[in-house]
Amino acid sequence: MQVRLISVTAPLIRVDSQELTPEGLMAYCARVSSPHQETPDYEKLLGYCIAKKHWSVFEMADMTVEIVTSRAISPQILRHRSFQFQEFSQRYARAQEIEHYEPRGQDSNNRQNSLENLDDVTIAWFEKAQKEVAVLALERYNAALEKGIAKECARVLLPLGTRTKLYMKGSVRSWIHYLEVRTDRSTQKEHRDIALEIQKVFMEQFPVTSAALGWG
Numbered sequence: 001m002q003v004r005l006i007s008v009t010a011p012l013i014r015v016d017s018q019e020l021t022p023e024g025l026m027a028y029c030a031r032v033s034s035p036h037q038e039t040p041d042y043e044k045l046l047g048y049c050i051a052k053k054h055w056s057v058f059e060m061a062d063m064t065v066e067i068v069t070s071r072a073i074s075p076q077i078l079r080h081r082s083f084q085f086q087e088f089s090q091r092y093a094r095a096q097e098i099e100h101y102e103p104r105g106q107d108s109n110n111r112q113n114s115l116e117n118l119d120d121v122t123i124a125w126f127e128k129a130q131k132e133v134a135v136l137a138l139e140r141y142n143a144a145l146e147k148g149i150a151k152e153c154a155r156v157l158l159p160l161g162t163r164t165k166l167y168m169k170g171s172v173r174s175w176i177h178y179l180e181v182r183t184d185r186s187t188q189k190e191h192r193d194i195a196l197e198i199q200k201v202f203m204e205q206f207p208v209t210s211a212a213l214g215w216g
């Protein structure tokens with residue numbers, strides 16, 4: 001799993017001869033009806049907008065991240081329909097690697113939860129099983145390509161652990177709600193780990209918003 005910041009909205013206007021930050025831009029747009037649109041401070045304003053659920057203000061700035069994960073997790077990410085995506089296509093390029101995950105036990109009381117309660121023998125068995133499947137799947141997949149079978153057909157041989165890369169672009173509003181949901185324990189750990197990495201990036205880029213949300 002890897003997360004990398006790709007871009008953040010870069011405002012072009014200046015206020016008091018100063019470049020606006022992305023958060024300054026959101027505040028500037030929020031004050032469209034105010035005679036004090038150029039007020040430089042915005043901590044209170046952004047906090048107020050969050051408290052009053054004035055979410056459209058947070059649609060005025062965007063952030064894009066690159067995510068490397070597996071095909072088991074990318075469909076969960078792609079469900080966040082307010083984002084724009086580009087994902088690695090197994091129709092056009094050769095799949096290269098298969099991710100390995102540490103197994104957890106099934107929580108019998110909560111289907112959305114898993115438990116770190118497996119013994120070493122079971123963990124070792126699963127790791128071996130993952131390796132065996134990965135070796136066999138890649139061997140057959142590569143053989144299929146060598147026989148001239150199209151990538152879009154050969155990929156059916158690949159497991160959900162196959163590595164993928166995607167670009168995810170969304171407004172600060174979308175990121176706030178994505179991060180609230182996907183850093184929660186109800187989200188699968190492998191996805192939660194991605195969301196926690198994105199949250200670190202978000203907190204660096206949007207420190208005032210993050211503080212108002214009580215993050216960090």
Ligand SMILES: Cc1cc2nc3c(=O)[nH]c(=O)nc-3n(C[C@H](O)[C@H](O)[C@H](O)COP(=O)(O)OP(=O)(O)OC[C@H]3O[C@@H](n4cnc5c(N)ncnc54)[C@H](O)[C@@H]3O)c2cc1C
Pocket residue numbers: 055079080081082083112173174175177178181182186187
């Ligand atoms: C634990 C968990 C289990 C799931 N299980 C299933 C399942 O079994 N089957 C299935 O099909 N799907 C499941 N999903 C997917 C889920 O139903 C959504 O499709 C997915 O989380 C995307 O959320 P979204 O539609 O809100 O999209 P997003 O793109 O995240 O949000 C859409 C819009 O709503 C806004 N928004 C979101 N929350 C708020 C809020 N609180 N206040 C104001 N605006 C808000 C966003 O800003 C955005 O503009 C699960 C998700 C989770 C987290």
